[in-house]
Amino acid sequence: MHELGVTFHIMDYVERVAEENDVTRVNKVALELGEVSTVIESYLHSCWKWAVAKRPLFTDCELEVETIPAVTFCEDCGKTYGTVAHGKTCPYCGGGNTFLIQGNEFNIKEIEVE
Template sequence: MHELGILMEIVKTVEKFAVENQVDKIETLVLQIGEISSVIPEYMKKVYPAAVEDTMLENAELEIEILPANGLCLDCGKEFHATVCGGICPDCGSRNMKLVSGRDFFIKEIVCT
């Protein structure tokens, strides 16, 4: 489970941001995770308390937004939700696609006071 290590690095990044911007309290941390990334949102939520213990984020809420795995059909140009469609373009039926999102991982927002 590499989610704990990822969260610990996020905590370092967020704390550095807080110090540089003279932030006293962080209320919410919002992460965006691609639906086919190697990071499992449920595991992130499970290990979050351990990762933030004794840090500025100890009382901060964790919010996770799932980014869809979108594909771009290289035959007709249609963008579509690749996992819902099974990698098949709903317009032309082609399997010739390029994944354009869904493996991403971002710190979207740090809500501070």
């Protein structure tokens, strides 16, 4: 479960930003999580709940996750389609000359402070 490491990475980054801005409490961290990223949202929430109790800056801090849908582009026909439903094979032309254009993101979108 690498979600615990991901949680620590987020918190470490937010702590640096908070220190630079004289913030003493973080109320919410909002993330953008791609549909086909390697992070499992439910595990991330579990790790977050455990970790916020260990760091005073994050006491009762909420984690909000926005899912970015995975979209693939087909170079053969020029169309886009949902990656999860169809994988690497284009449902329009059957081509395999495709690549992911979104859905693998993992970004801190917003940090809400007191």
